[in-house]
Amino acid sequence: MCGITGWVSFDRDLTREREALEAMTRTMACRGPDAHDTWFERHAALGHRRLAVIDLPGGAQPMSVRTPNGEVALVYSGEAYNFAELRDELIAAGERFTTVSDTEVVLRGYLRWGAALADRLNGMYAFAIWDERDRKLVMVRDRLGIKPLYYYRTRDGILFGSEPKAILANPLAERAVDLDGLRESLAFTFTPGHAIWAGMRQVEPGTVVTVDVDGVRERTYWRLETRAHEDDLETTVGRVRELLDDTVRRQLVADVPRCLLLSGGLDSGTLTALAAAHLGDERVRTFAVDFMGQAENFRPDDLRDTPDTPFVRDVVDHVGSEHVDIVLDPKTLADPEVRRAVLTARDVPTTLGDMDLSLYLLFKEIRKRSTVALSGESADELFGGYRHIHTPEVQQARAFPWIAFNVGPLDKDGHGLDRSLLDRLALEEFRREEYGSAVADIKRGDAEDDHEHRMRIMINLHLTRFLRFLLDRKDRLSMAVGLEVRVPFCDHRLVEYVYNAPWSFKHYDGREKSLLRGAVKDVLPESVAWRVKSPYPSTQDPYYVRQLQVQAKELLADPGHGVFELVDRGWLRATSDLEPAAVDRVTRLGLERALDFGVWLDLYRPDLTLA
Structure with a gap:
């Protein structure tokens, strides 16, 4: 895993802009702590920071090849899990290799197939190729938007x-x-291609962007499509297991220490059990996050029925993993420097509060022992694991499901924000428009009744909108400490297959994620195989809330702070004076957001245009 950057200019000599490119590359140091380098041609400049995972001595970047008609140079972030097969195919076609890295496979694959290389890749990747032969830049992003x-x-x-x-x-x-940028940050619609910074865009998942003297062009090489599903239930369950086995096997390949993120749920338990089977005599390593006193003092709420720790222990005992619990104390969690690190990593002014802070601290501790981790993102989105997906009112709502349910840390009502700002943002109108746009292109299957189609819409929205938010969060917080996180449930073959399986298969025994459970229950302890979905944990310690209030008062002590263009000063003052026990989940989210905005403004000094 790495950090990449670059500059293409058709009117200036970029060999004279080394200082600017070096500054751009330095910002990626956390993503690539092992090495860095730059590459220059008159109209193109590329920068790379490397996290060495495969072919440690041979995968240095930028990587280039001289051809009779000009040089072709690559900066690449990610992993191509089928690089060995592609390498064999390229060698058979006459390509010669000087390394055993997947980076060179991508470069020589481009030389052989051009941008059509993207159709052949299985993995998570974002890369840019300057092709001097045609004076063009080609940027490619993986199908699900992992990188x-x-x-x-x-x-x-x-x-x-x-x-x-x-x-x-x-x-x-x-x-x-x-306002458009703030709207995107606060509406939780996760618009494809949108970045909160004016003038900035994301390369959309499954897309090739080509830049030349004539401008910028996009080509979609993959999208989530409705197709007929021909297999019966038994065959479908077996095929899901085959695909999971294969993708876990592929994603365990690395020349550095690997581990699994283990929450004690069905998703992470599945990956851990399958990884243990593939590793054989090599003991699988697992890590879990917990909060000091959480197991003893746990109180069920509307999202979590049980603490994670007992179920984590069941998986550890079942597979015999080498396990470490990362136990966080509330003082560390509330440290303002941790929030500052998280906002620096994410570049956006809102986080998931203590859920982001603890994830960052978890990754920081894991990185001391491992370089690669496997994680369970996409299982809930793909197999229908979220509770709200099974709620009739949410199923029928003409709104993004997570907004209709006001899921977890997503406060749809903007508690604590300046009222006049909320009026200008018109978030509800924006959400309605985005929802209409998102569902317009979801094709109905030939045999789908109304309920099946509604459930297809629910799954599609989670995979094409909500998942991208989660993947970005996981990438930023892990790469902030130089940890590569792989997501086997995002294998595009698995996603295509399960997406088109009928909802009746995904829910065949009346439980959430029936299809996944049926495919893997034989490798799991029974307690985990039948555990109800429980989201990523959140601290319940009142000390943490008190510290949020203390920090809010410190912000209020600076009456000229720009945060009060965004945050209601009176609301923040009143909330900071409440007894911690009176601060409910939504109010706490407002406190977190106010602090996030304050830190973000201090870090980035953005020019806010709020008219």
Whole structure:
């Protein structure tokens, strides 16, 4: 895993812009702590920070090949899990290799197949290739959007980077955020291609973006499509197991220490059990997050019926993993420097509060022992694991399901924000428009009744909108500490197959994720196989709430702070004076958001246009 950045300019000599490119590349240091380098041609400049995972001595970047008609250079972030097969195919076609890295497979695959290489890749990746032969830049992003890639058009070319901060380090990029940017940050609609920074875009998942002197063009090489599902239930269950076995096997390949993120749920338990089987005599390593006193003092709420710890222990005992619990104390969790690190990593002004803070701290501890981790993102979106998916009112709502249910840490009503700002943002109108746009292209299957089609819409929205938010969160917080997180449930073959299986298969025994449970229950302890979905944990310690209130009062002590263009000062003052026990979940989210905005404004100094 790595951080990439670059600059294409058709009117200037970029060999004279080394300092600017170096500044852009330095912002990616956390993503690539092992090495860095740059590459220059008159009209193109590429920067790379490397996290070495495969072929440690041979995979250095930028990587280039000289051809009779010009040089072709690559900066690449991610993993191609089928690189061994592609390498054999390329060798058979006459390509010669000097390394055993997947990076060279991508580069030589482009030389052989051009941008059509993207159709052949299985993996998570974001890469950019400068092709001097045609004076063009080709940017490619993986099908599900696991790895990020942003770009910013200039007068005579383009800036790009794995994260907005790389682009913002270039003096040509304006640090501007307007109402559209804030709307995207607060509405929780997760619009494809949108970035909160004015003038900045994301390369959309499954897309090739080509930049040349004539401008910017996009080609979609993959999208989630409705297809007929011919297999019966028994065959479908077996095929899901085959696909999971294969993708876990592929994603365990690395030349560095690997581990599993284990929550004690069906998803992470599945990956852990399958990984243990593939590793054989090599003991699988697992990590879990917990909060000091959480297991003893746990109180069920509307999202979580049980603590994770007992179920984590059941999986550990079942597979015999080498396990570590990362137990976080509330003082560390509430440390303002941790929030600052999280906001720096994410580049956006809102987080999931303590759920982001604890995930960052978990990754930071894991990185001391492992470089690669496997995680269960996409299982709930793909197999229908969320509770709200099974709620009739949400199923029938003409709204994004997570907004209709007001899921977990997503406060749809903007508690604590300035009222006049909320009026200008018109979030409800924006959400209605985005919902209509999102569902317009979801094709109905030939044999689908109304309920089956509604459930297809629910799954589609989670995979094409909500999942992208979760993947971006996981990428940013893991790469902030140089940890590569792989997501086997995002294998596009599995996604295509399960997406088109009927809802009646996904729910065949009346339980959530029936199809997944049926495919893997033989490798899991019974307690985990039948455990009800429980979201990522959140601290219940009142000390944490008190510290949020203390920090809110510190923010209030600076009456000229720009945060009060966004946050209601009176609401923040009243909330900071409440007894911690009186601060409910939604109010706490408002406190977290106020602090997030304050830190983000201090870090990025954006030019806010709120008219």
